[in-house]
Amino acid sequence: MIKVSNLSKSFHGNLILDDISVDIEKGDVVALIGSSGAGKSTFLRSLNCLEKANKGLLDLEGLKVDFSKITSNERLELRKQTAMVFQQFNLFQHRTALDNVKEGLKVVKKMKDKDATEIAKRQLEQVGLAERAHYYPKHLSGGQQQRVGIARALAMEPKLLLLDEPTSALDPELVGEVLQTIKKTAASGQTMLLVSHEMSFVYEVANKVLFLDKGKIVEEGTPDEVFNHPKSQRAKEFLQNYFRNKSGNL
Numbered sequence: 001m002i003k004v005s006n007l008s009k010s011f012h013g014n015l016i017l018d019d020i021s022v023d024i025e026k027g028d029v030v031a032l033i034g035s036s037g038a039g040k041s042t043f044l045r046s047l048n049c050l051e052k053a054n055k056g057l058l059d060l061e062g063l064k065v066d067f068s069k070i071t072s073n074e075r076l077e078l079r080k081q082t083a084m085v086f087q088q089f090n091l092f093q094h095r096t097a098l099d100n101v102k103e104g105l106k107v108v109k110k111m112k113d114k115d116a117t118e119i120a121k122r123q124l125e126q127v128g129l130a131e132r133a134h135y136y137p138k139h140l141s142g143g144q145q146q147r148v149g150i151a152r153a154l155a156m157e158p159k160l161l162l163l164d165e166p167t168s169a170l171d172p173e174l175v176g177e178v179l180q181t182i183k184k185t186a187a188s189g190q191t192m193l194l195v196s197h198e199m200s201f202v203y204e205v206a207n208k209v210l211f212l213d214k215g216k217i218v219e220e221g222t223p224d225e226v227f228n229h230p231k232s233q234r235a236k237e238f239l240q241n242y243f244r245n246k247s248g249n250l
């Protein structure tokens with residue numbers, strides 16, 4: 001069980017996340033949706049300590065953290081037990097795919113090179129990139145780079161995998177292979193919190209949807225509840241706009 005309680009975050013006195021509480025069960029795929037600027041990335045980044053939340057508690061399967069007085073040891077522990085996949089992949093350009101996947105294992109988990117190599121190879125195989133292990137990012141397509149990003153995250157065996165719009169920097173024809181990889185990861189039972197603008201994908205892969213508006217969760221439920229029977233005016237408007245622009249259905 002993962003429990004976020006009363007998390008708030010301000011930037012320069014502006015309240016960006018306002019008292020957010022979320023429960024995530026083991027194996028859940030939770031999707032966070034909402035307009036640009038709603039605070040989705042800030043929420044993910046706060047959970048991973050890339051931003052410092054002003055207040056809030058996290059219980060990550062027993063690892064309990066109070067963000068208002070987090071210690072450096074707790075931050076390190078949290079980094080070991082979570083992993084993030086970024087929109088812009090954020091791979092080290094001067095390292096091969098294999099070395100990118102090994103990085104966290106060696107630096108954060110302090111693993112021996114041999115053990116890290118073994119795990120990294122297995123993860124690259126999982127995302128279908130075994131033959132690309134010795135390629136540098138610039139010689140990989142965007143979709144392949146993002147799959148390396150996913151392999152890197154999974155290599156950490158995170159209790160919670162955070163994905164922030166993992167397909168939105170990709171050319172349309174490369175989106176499918178990354179969505180497929182995420183779907184496979186979800187099917188393996190990996191607990192994840194995913195920010196996505198791909199509503200049909202969210203509908204398919206998530207078992208719980210949170211709608212964030214101006215730093216507050218104003219709607220939450222199953223994909224069917226949130227997409228087909230939204231209760232709040234803001235969620236209704238957001239979804240109507242989305243489907244009008246997409247000129248389609250789920």
Ligand SMILES: Nc1ncnc2c1ncn2[C@@H]1O[C@H](COP(=O)(O)OP(=O)(O)OP(=O)(O)O)[C@@H](O)[C@H]1O
Nearest residue numbers: 011012016034035036037038039040041042043165
């Ligand atoms: N480092 C920062 N310093 C100041 N303000 C920030 C910082 N990071 C984010 N913000 C502000 O916090 C708000 C929420 O930003 P955030 O990036 O979390 O939104 P988002 O929901 O992820 O949007 P998008 O869908 O465009 O990615 C925005 O108003 C943004 O300008």
Ligand SMILES: [Mg+2]
Nearest residue numbers: 040041042164
């Ligand atoms: Mg964002």
